[in-house]
Amino acid sequence: MSNQNIGRPVPRKEGRAKVTGAAQYVDDLALPGMIYGATVRSQVPRGRVVNITFGEGIPWGEFTVVNASDIPGANAVALILNDQPYLADGVVNHPEEPILLLAHEDKYLLEEARRRVFVEVEPLPAVFTIEDSLAQKEIVWGEDNVFKSFLVEKGNVDEVWRRDDVVVVEGEYETGAQEQLYIETNGVIATASAGEGVVVRGSMQCPYYVHKALVKLFGLPEEKVRIIQTETGGGFGGKEEYPSMIAGHAALLAWKSGRPVKMIYDRAEDMAATTKRHPSRTRHRTAVTRDGKLVGMEIDFVIDGGAYATLSAVVLSRGTIHAAGPYECANVRVRSRAVATNAPPHGAFRGFGAPQSIFALERHLNKVAPAVGLSPEELRRRNFIRRGETTATGQVIREDVDLAALLDRAFELTDYHAKRERFARENENSKVKRGIGFATFMHGAGFTGSGEKYLQSIVGCEATAEGRVRVLAASTEIGQGTNTIFAQIAADALGLDYERVEVVRPDTGYVPNSGPTVASRTCMIVGKLVESAALKLRQTLADDGLLGETFTQEEFERACREYVERHGSLRVFTQYRQPEDVEWDDEHYRGDAYGAYAWAVYVAEVSVDTVTYEARVEDFVAVQEVGRVIHPVLAAGQIEGGVAQGIGWALYENTVWQNGRMANGQMTNYIIPTTADIPPIRVHFFENPYPGGPAGAKGIGELPMDGPAPAILNAVEQAVGVAFDRVPLTPEAVMDAVERELVEA
Amino acid sequence: MKEILNNVDEANTGEGRTHDGGRVSVRCTVNGEAVELHAYPLARLLDVLREELKLTGTKEGCGEGECGACSVILDGALVNSCLVPVAQVEGAEIKTVEGVADGDQLHAVQRAMIECGGAQCGICTPGMVLAAVNLLERTPRPTEADIREGLAGNLCRCTGYMKIFEAVVRACEED
Numbered sequence: 061m062s063n064q065n066i067g068r069p070v071p072r073k074e075g076r077a078k079v080t081g082a083a084q085y086v087d088d089l090a091l092p093g094m095i096y097g098a099t100v101r102s103q104v105p106r107g108r109v110v111n112i113t114f115g116e117g118i119p120w121g122e123f124t125v126v127n128a129s130d131i132p133g134a135n136a137v138a139l140i141l142n143d144q145p146y147l148a149d150g151v152v153n154h155p156e157e158p159i160l161l162l163a164h165e166d167k168y169l170l171e172e173a174r175r176r177v178f179v180e181v182e183p184l185p186a187v188f189t190i191e192d193s194l195a196q197k198e199i200v201w202g203e204d205n206v207f208k209s210f211l212v213e214k215g216n217v218d219e220v221w222r223r224d225d226v227v228v229v230e231g232e233y234e235t236g237a238q239e240q241l242y243i244e245t246n247g248v249i250a251t252a253s254a255g256e257g258v259v260v261r262g263s264m265q266c267p268y269y270v271h272k273a274l275v276k277l278f279g280l281p282e283e284k285v286r287i288i289q290t291e292t293g294g295g296f297g298g299k300e301e302y303p304s305m306i307a308g309h310a311a312l313l314a315w316k317s318g319r320p321v322k323m324i325y326d327r328a329e330d331m332a333a334t335t336k337r338h339p340s341r342t343r344h345r346t347a348v349t350r351d352g353k354l355v356g357m358e359i360d361f362v363i364d365g366g367a368y369a370t371l372s373a374v375v376l377s378r379g380t381i382h383a384a385g386p387y388e389c390a391n392v393r394v395r396s397r398a399v400a401t402n403a404p405p406h407g408a409f410r411g412f413g414a415p416q417s418i419f420a421l422e423r424h425l426n427k428v429a430p431a432v433g434l435s436p437e438e439l440r441r442r443n444f445i446r447r448g449e450t451t452a453t454g455q456v457i458r459e460d461v462d463l464a465a466l467l468d469r470a471f472e473l474t475d476y477h478a479k480r481e482r483f484a485r486e487n488e489n490s491k492v493k494r495g496i497g498f499a500t501f502m503h504g505a506g507f508t509g510s511g512e513k514y515l516q517s518i519v520g521c522e523a524t525a526e527g528r529v530r531v532l533a534a535s536t537e538i539g540q541g542t543n544t545i546f547a548q549i550a551a552d553a554l555g556l557d558y559e560r561v562e563v564v565r566p567d568t569g570y571v572p573n574s575g576p577t578v579a580s581r582t583c584m585i586v587g588k589l590v591e592s593a594a595l596k597l598r599q600t601l602a603d604d605g606l607l608g609e610t611f612t613q614e615e616f617e618r619a620c621r622e623y624v625e626r627h628g629s630l631r632v633f634t635q636y637r638q639p640e641d642v643e644w645d646d647e648h649y650r651g652d653a654y655g656a657y658a659w660a661v662y663v664a665e666v667s668v669d670t671v672t673y674e675a676r677v678e679d680f681v682a683v684q685e686v687g688r689v690i691h692p693v694l695a696a697g698q699i700e701g702g703v704a705q706g707i708g709w710a711l712y713e714n715t716v717w718q719n720g721r722m723a724n725g726q727m728t729n730y731i732i733p734t735t736a737d738i739p740p741i742r743v744h745f746f747e748n749p750y751p752g753g754p755a756g757a758k759g760i761g762e763l764p765m766d767g768p769a770p771a772i773l774n775a776v777e778q779a780v781g782v783a784f785d786r787v788p789l790t791p792e793a794v795m796d797a798v799e800r801e802l803v804e805a
Numbered sequence: 806m807k808e809i810l811n812n813v814d815e816a817n818t819g820e821g822r823t824h825d826g827g828r829v830s831v832r833c834t835v836n837g838e839a840v841e842l843h844a845y846p847l848a849r850l851l852d853v854l855r856e857e858l859k860l861t862g863t864k865e866g867c868g869e870g871e872c873g874a875c876s877v878i879l880d881g882a883l884v885n886s887c888l889v890p891v892a893q894v895e896g897a898e899i900k901t902v903e904g905v906a907d908g909d910q911l912h913a914v915q916r917a918m919i920e921c922g923g924a925q926c927g928i929c930t931p932g933m934v935l936a937a938v939n940l941l942e943r944t945p946r947p948t949e950a951d952i953r954e955g956l957a958g959n960l961c962r963c964t965g966y967m968k969i970f971e972a973v974v975r976a977c978e979e980d
Binding site: 069071072074075076077078079080081082083084085087088240241242243244245291292293294295296326327538539540541693694696697700701702703704705726727728732734735736738740741 | 855860861862863864865866867868869871872874901902903905906911915918919920921922924925926927928929930931934952953954956957958959960961962963964965966967968969970
């Protein structure tokens with residue numbers, strides 16, 4: 061293996077196309093005879109559909125109309141519990157639930173027509189909050205509104221509360237929904253017929269998820285469904301499971317009309333109807349000794365899943381496993397539940413449950429520290445997990461974790477102590493208060509527990525007669541750099557130039573199922589398979605006597621030409637095998653939850669204007685140990701982008717709900733950070749190679765989402781002397797709390 | 806609609822206009838080439854560029870003038886083409902992302918965006934490139950504050966903006 065490419069900032073494979081406007085996203089494409097599709101949705105959160113009227117003034121005869129009875133296969137989006145229908149069949153369970161589909165040649169007439177379909181729904185009582193759902197004000201799902209629950213236990217936490225050498229600290233923390241806000245909305249183009257099968261091109265993260273869903277929707281054999289990912293303008297989880305829905309809709313219209321159908325959501329529809337980050341409520345009860353040792357943690361973690369189960373069980377799983385953080389504590393209980401409300405189902409968003417539970421923990425520890433007279437820093441130092449110690453699920457840490465070193469570096473880079481002291485002094489006489497705060501955390505990469513074993517991912521590597529190498533994987537490029545890092549990894553494994561390797565567009569007709577592009581697994585899990593496949597290709601040529609230990613580019617070309625002449629083609633595949641030392645008990649939720657964790661310390665410096673009550677992040681430092689950095693620019697880009705999303709979640713991105721529907725579904729009043737809002741974000745990497753990852757790399761895609769919100773609110777607490785325990789922290793919330801303090805004082 | 810058509814006629818200093826079921830012809834220059842567009846007067850410039858001229862580099866991100874993905878340069882000013890009725894561009898000079906490079910030769914901003922990692926998913930990139938190009942045309946040596954202000958109308962969800970700032974600085978250094 062060479063090291064020509066890994067660790068170097070090689071040019072992004074599709075960079076030139078992106079800066080010239082040549083890159084083609086789904087709305088840039090057209091097929092001959094293509095018509096447009098639209099969705100008629102429920103205005104009511106819950107109820108029975110009693111009547112549908114097609115309004116006057118529309119030439120309905122020209123339209124293709126699809127309802128639930130037109131579905132050839134099963135009316136369910138295949139995922140985990142398959143409880144979500146593609147089209148409501150008499151009953152609706154959330155605002156924006158799809159009821160009918162329409163298609164027409166004229167996209168403007170189509171929109172007018174959509175507004176003239178009147179669906180009469182007899183309302184049923186609905187629930188909109190975690191509290192009401194838990195209280196079972198109304199049963200809106202299953203027997204008790206609970207999609208899933210987990211119980212993780214370590215040691216004996218019940219004994220701990222009775223000890224007389226501990227202080228007990230309680231707290232409750234909440235996080236709001238967050239819209240992924242990829243700048244390219246959801247969109248697909250579908251063709252479908254009983255004879256030709258179904259072909260869908262579109263913006264997505266997981267072509268094989270869409271494939272599985274459409275096979276069931278149409279009742280077709282696997283070979284008759286083909287899903288092709290088009291250049292995708294951002295996903296962040298928002299295009300993990302949702303595309304199965306829009307793809308199915310467009311395909312149903314194509315099936316019935318006999319024409320290709322393009323369906324692109326406008327921003328308003330995308331914001332109101334598609335998935336968001338699960339809102340959460342976490343309750344902590346912690347026992348700490350007077351010298352700062354955490355001896356008992358009891359955590360109750362609840363997430364709001366919306367109206368259907370979809371992926372909530374898995375979000376709950378990750379949030380549960382991350383809830384007790386990177387600390388050594390002998391007695392832990394995490395009890396968690398995902399509950400139903402009558403909102404559009406919540407779904408995957410970078411972090412996937414961990415940002416929610418980590419927010420609660422890192423805010424809570426800043427409450428625990430002063431209860432025993434310690435600084436937030438000192439409390440962490442006395443409890444950081446180390447090699448040989450176990451997590452809440454009993455996973456033994458087998459690497460040299462040194463969170464203290466990360467903390468030292470982060471504090472050095474931010475001048476943390478000096479600033480904390482200076483701000484404390486200066487705030488008294490300043491209208492703009494300042495604060496500095498931090499969060500320490502970990503994030504597990506890959507699917508939880510037995511998940512990767514269940515996925516059994518496959519990657520292929522082929523070489524043409526001309527000696528060009530192609531990587532065959534289902535992992536999608538969605539901006540994070542999949543195409544580039546796979547080419548780097550394959551090129552180094554083969555000892556070839558980076559330019560010689562290309563990554564094939566994910567098309568289920570051509571690439572094997574390497575699993576979804578989620579869970580921070582693309583580099584660590586699939587990248588490792590890319591490395592193996594490339595090595596296997598090289599070995600195949602060597603076994604045929606065509607290649608020596610070392611070789612030139614020309615010798616490689618000659619070897620490929622010869623091999624292809626002899627055998628017809630050169631293509632090899634490798635499949636995931638779980639490392640021997642990973643053991644997970646699904647029933648008791650104990651053992652090795654993840655193959656590897658990345659470890660991090662994030663520090664935020666904030667200012668709070670006591671006239672406008674706006675909080676701003678003035679400076680941000682992100683320090684993390686990630687195994688190995690494959691591409692320094694792409695890796696830093698992931699951290700910077702994730703931090704920006706975390707800042708948005710903490711301070712700007714407020715979803716306003718009215719009866720289960722997002723009321724502020726426009727970019728005018730759902731605010732994400734602009735260039736004017738983002739502080740300098742300074743990123744530092746530590747390396748500690750993980751043998752299970754390609755060249756030692758761990759996963760990092762979701763890590764940066766976990767740290768910003770608690771670090772920022774910890775900083776705000778220093779700035780204004782008030783503890784805020786919910787995100788987003790809006791100026792209104794700051795004002796209420798600060799004015800209340802003034803009144804009480 | 807009728808009043809607007811009339812106003813357009815009044816503004817017109819003598820060029821013949823065809824009214825084809827409400828469509829008007831609009832003459833302007835796009836990326837240096839004279840073109841004649843045929844569209845409803847209130848059709849969004851964004852749609853006319855993409856659908857009639859097949860210049861799909863300009864993107865729709867929000868349709869409400871908030872995200873800047875649809876940015877074009879109109880008579881030297883950076884505008885959101887989703888908010889520009891095509892009738893308004895009569896006689897105007899328009900530059901889209903397709904007009905930034907000089908044939909095969911990329912603009913300094915484009916080269917810098919690739920080198921610095923300023924483009925991730927790429928959907929905001931055409932608008933961002935134009936915003937940077939326009940900024941440098943107006944302010945050849947921008948300060949950090951100028952850069953932040955100049956790009957504040959272009960939202961990016963992937964990058965956190967750091968590498969976009971670096972790219973603008975790098976592009977200045979090249980000149």
